[in-house]
Amino acid sequence: MSEPTKQGVEPRVEPEPLAGRRVEPRVLRVPTESRSGANYYEVCLGRGLLSELGGLILSRCPAHGYGVITDSQVVTRYGAVVLESLRTAGGEVQLFQFPAGEWNKTREVWARASDEMLRAGFGRDGAVVALGGGVVGDLGGFVAATFLRGIPVVQVPTTLVAMLDSSIGGKTGVDTPAGKNLVGAFHPPALVVIDPETLGTLPAHQLAAGLAEAFKHGAIADAEYFERVAGSVGAFFAHDMDALEWMILRSLEIKAEVVAADEREAGYRKVLNFGHTVAHALEAITGYELLHGEAVAIGMVAEVRLGERVGVTRAGDAERLSRALEGARLPTELPADVSADAFFRAVALDKKRAGGVVEYTLLEEIGRVARSGDAWTRPVPEAVAREVLFGG
Ligand SMILES: NC(=O)c1ccc[n+]([C@@H]2O[C@H](COP(=O)([O-])OP(=O)(O)OC[C@H]3O[C@@H](n4cnc5c(N)ncnc54)[C@H](O)[C@@H]3O)[C@@H](O)[C@H]2O)c1
Numbered sequence: 253m254s255e256p257t258k259q260g261v262e263p264r265v266e267p268e269p270l271a272g273r274r275v276e277p278r279v280l281r282v283p284t285e286s287r288s289g290a291n292y293y294e295v296c297l298g299r300g301l302l303s304e305l306g307g308l309i310l311s312r313c314p315a316h317g318y319g320v321i322t323d324s325q326v327v328t329r330y331g332a333v334v335l336e337s338l339r340t341a342g343g344e345v346q347l348f349q350f351p352a353g354e355w356n357k358t359r360e361v362w363a364r365a366s367d368e369m370l371r372a373g374f375g376r377d378g379a380v381v382a383l384g385g386g387v388v389g390d391l392g393g394f395v396a397a398t399f400l401r402g403i404p405v406v407q408v409p410t411t412l413v414a415m416l417d418s419s420i421g422g423k424t425g426v427d428t429p430a431g432k433n434l435v436g437a438f439h440p441p442a443l444v445v446i447d448p449e450t451l452g453t454l455p456a457h458q459l460a461a462g463l464a465e466a467f468k469h470g471a472i473a474d475a476e477y478f479e480r481v482a483g484s485v486g487a488f489f490a491h492d493m494d495a496l497e498w499m500i501l502r503s504l505e506i507k508a509e510v511v512a513a514d515e516r517e518a519g520y521r522k523v524l525n526f527g528h529t530v531a532h533a534l535e536a537i538t539g540y541e542l543l544h545g546e547a548v549a550i551g552m553v554a555e556v557r558l559g560e561r562v563g564v565t566r567a568g569d570a571e572r573l574s575r576a577l578e579g580a581r582l583p584t585e586l587p588a589d590v591s592a593d594a595f596f597r598a599v600a601l602d603k604k605r606a607g608g609v610v611e612y613t614l615l616e617e618i619g620r621v622a623r624s625g626d627a628w629t630r631p632v633p634e635a636v637a638r639e640v641l642f643g644g
Pocket residue numbers: 323324325326329352353354357384385386387388390410411412413414417418419420421422423424432433450451452453454455458461543544545
């Protein structure tokens with residue numbers, strides 16, 4: 253797989269696209285090879301955009317009806333404004349909600365939402381609006397990917413994780429008892445609308461979980477960004493909107509560049525899995541008690557330690573990473589009650605194994621992923637990982 257290219261991924265301010273608009277969104281175009289024939293989708297970012305969602309969606313993703321899929325928490329805060337905005341703009345809308353929480357990102361909930369949409373009479377000219385965090389985005393996106401063999405999805409992320417990571421890239425799916433995200437599909441969104449003001453109601457630990465993915469973007473691609481995120485943590489927790497917008501935009505740019513170079517994860521996109529081999533195993537073992545971002549924080553430190561141990565990662569970077577994550581109120585050590593046996597069983601079930609030996613995305617240093625020939629992951633023998641992560 254070749255180096256990332258910048259295939260037209262550039263943030264730019266669009267001229268006023270709709271009459272009467274109050275919010276001037278920033279627009280990022282993400283290249284895609286979607287089956288609909290579009291060669292990019294737009295990510296619109298702007299404060300207060302939620303109340304203008306209807307106009308944006310109707311003009312950029314016209315559909316006969318919109319199924320708004322959301323969870324029980326998000327609906328209480330943002331359901332009404334989204335429904336009203338869509339209806340005012342002239343959209344036919346139905347709401348579908350499921351109980352909040354990672355443990356509901358399942359085939360059962362996917363089936364229920366799909367059945368409800370069928371009963372409500374949605375056809376191939378319908379579209380899904382996924383309103384919520386990464387759980388809603390992954391599940392709602394998967395409903396859209398499979399509904400009558402695929403209808404458009406508009407991603408409207410309301411958590412930091414979803415805003416700067418999961419809403420773009422097109423990965424959708426659900427968890428199974430065997431592990432995370434094991435059933436799913438690539439289904440790039442038709443449109444992504446981000447209103448950072450919705451972060452105002454997000455609990456601090458959920459905000460921290462999103463910062464873990466921002467640190468990940470810095471660690472794999474931009475050391476300067478990594479340091480700037482580390483230095484701005486206070487502003488993020490104080491809900492400084494300028495700081496949050498700046499961070500979301502830079503993270504999206506980094507992710508968009510990676511996805512543009514390798515949308516279906518033939519090779520290079522695996523750099524985004526930094527920290528995630530360990531994280532997915534931890535999430536599965538702990539029954540999703542850890543937030544995804546918390547597991548990623550622990551996973552990144554663990555994988556940098558592995559890199560240092562096998563001589564791939566610059567010595568001292570695990571310490572540098574830990575300090576930054578701790579500064580953002582994130583955990584950095586494996587939970588004490590996780591046993592090595594359970595851990596390696598879960599790791600082996602995760603889809604990132606190749607030929608029996610588990611592959612990890614290793615850093616060369618903070619800001620750069622280690623490459624080995626054409627590969628962006630490296631096998632690390634279990635005995636070595638055991639020693640580094642569990643002391644033998
Ligand atoms: N598809 C991808 O590329 C990708 C990338 C990263 C993560 N993910 C997935 O995303 C999921 C994690 O996403 P998440 O961290 O957003 O979790 P989440 O969707 O469970 O949201 C966290 C909690 O915050 C609540 N919430 C959402 N928005 C809120 C708001 N504005 N105010 C108050 N509460 C709000 C939700 O109801 C939920 O209880 C995982 O399943 C992970 O696998 C997917």
